[in-house]
Amino acid sequence: MIAQHVVVHGQVQGVGFRWWAAREAARIGVTGWVRNRADGAVEALVEGEPEPVRTMVDELASGPRHAAVSGVDVEDATPTGSTRFVVEP
Template structure:
């Protein structure tokens, strides 16, 4: 098992102007493009949470993209927590 095969799972919480700017649809597109699985949802406090899992390098790339966000978003902070991947979803979905 090489480095490329290393799997990683993180939960990311984005703070700033991240709701009402298409952040979830954008995040889903980016995650699918990178071959990641997981979910993204709006939180009541105005943040957006994403759970992402996949190849180590792809997860790292996604975290960088989450820090940027889509056009119209203004991400002030991203809090990342790693977790153990037990039951990985088979796709990437928006949770409402």
């Protein structure tokens, strides 16, 4: 089990990014959370087996159709043992 902390920059708020991320997480089979940041970015913690986590990070870097991702910061994180993917405010 691994975890990655991801910050997605660009036009990523007000476009359904968090709810899209939750659907993608369920489809891919990862857990964690996603939330908006005050600076306009979207932040997520993704955890699971290495390949699904990499797939989810790639999806976050692309974003949903109406998003315009300008950059992504990814750092290794400590897995929390989360059992679901949560959309936070």
